[in-house]
Amino acid sequence: MAGDEDKESKTEEATDRQISQALEKGNVPFSREAPLFASLAAMLVCLVFLIPQSIGALAHELSRFIDDPGGFSLESGSDATALLWETAMAASHFLLPSIITLSVAGLAAALLQNSPAFVLERISPKWNRISLASGWGRIFGGAGLIEFLKSLFKFTAVAVLIIILCDTDQYAVINAMFSDPVLIPALLLSLATRLVSAVCVGIIVLVALDLVWSRVKWRRDLRMTKQDIKEEMKQTEGDPLVKARLRSLAKDRARQRMMTAVPKASFVVANPTHFAVALRYQREEGGAPVVVAKGADLLALRIREIATKHAIPIIEDKPLARALYDSTEVDQWIPPEFYRAVAKILYFLYSREK
Known part of the structure; x- marks a missing residue:
């Protein structure tokens, strides 16, 4: 009865890994x-x-x-x-x-x-x-x-x-x-x-x-049960819970590194409550402005808090903030289509300092 129940539970077709293992064993x-x-x-x-x-x-x-x-x-x-x-x-x-x-x-x-294949397991004695x-x-x-x-x-x-x-x-x-x-x-x-x-x-x-x-x-x-499929996925791709936890830890570490880079920003482009993008531009370093941090909602508020604490200018520009958030990545230069808008902000900041 147990063998019949086990066969009835095997409703899933064999995976490529299951088939390759069977072929390796001479099955x-x-x-x-x-x-x-x-x-x-x-x-x-x-x-x-x-x-x-x-x-x-x-x-x-x-x-x-x-x-x-x-x-x-x-x-x-x-x-x-x-x-x-x-x-x-x-x-x-x-x-x-x-x-x-x-x-x-x-x-x-x-x-x-x-x-033909020589498989020792096929000729080994079994009880x-x-x-x-x-x-x-x-x-x-x-x-x-x-x-x-x-x-x-x-x-x-x-x-x-x-x-x-x-x-x-x-x-x-x-x-x-x-x-x-x-x-x-x-x-x-x-x-x-x-x-x-x-x-x-x-x-x-x-x-x-x-x-x-x-x-x-x-x-x-060679059919497998649903539990066999899950176990094989864990062996080949890892436990989904563990992978989710690792992704969460990686995001946390990336977020912490990003927050520590906010004080190095030259200014922050922000939507008053939803988006914030911190940019760094130093003429002697060369190149275009670099995105050092970006965030939405609570993360955006946190970026603004750090910028305020370190006296970093915050420029409120809703369209530009949303566009920069959607089109840029951290630690990368801004795309060329944003050069003119960012150059106006830099000119304004330099004029104000003078």
Whole structure:
């Protein structure tokens, strides 16, 4: 029940991090039917192209056992070994191309599904693999039911195809009993080719469905709960509460630094109650006026208090104060469009000092 509830709670699709971790652990989507189909297709290739060419040579090699059985010397163990070696070489010339073709097809079917990777965790011993409860769940669970249905479909398809093939060629098989024995291998090869072809056609739909199902099931098994998503965000991006606290502390430190820079300002442009921008301009320093502090509402009032305390001129200009607040940043020069307005204020202040 707990496992079912856990699966029901996993409603969120897997994140990129979850998928990459699964791939690193060797948890990849894999269809068991694809290598089987590839092996059957390779067997069909062998029956059509390889075996007909090599079966004549094999029959020629083995015909000596029937035509001249007394021509082999078996007086010692070395003679028997030589005979067995010669027979094995003849059989290997017949079987080796087919074995290579079947192996390459099986490996290709596995490699085309996923890139190869050596993952030690996949082969390390785990106690749950020998647990009776886990084994019972794998056999009689949902995955076990799917595997049973696939096996039942394959068994039924092969049985039906064999029955149809035998019913179609029963007269040819009976007539072969009264024909030349040399023709029997060709008949068996023809029957095997037709049977393998029919099986390949019969299970190709199963293979296609299994390829899709393996990936759907893999995605479904990687689903996460909403709590898992939150935990992953905390691990990758940090706790939102902590990040908010850090941002608040950073703003406080920036505000304190800004307040300590207000006494260095040359003048403050203010809206009487809402906005205040402190500017510094020294001709010997060069450059345009610099914004040393700015603020709105309570922060604006605090800037005005500090300016008043240090006898810094406060110029009330509502449009200019609002425009400077919206368009400038602290510790940066004012934009060129404000040069004329600020120059008038500086001229006024210098004239008043004189």
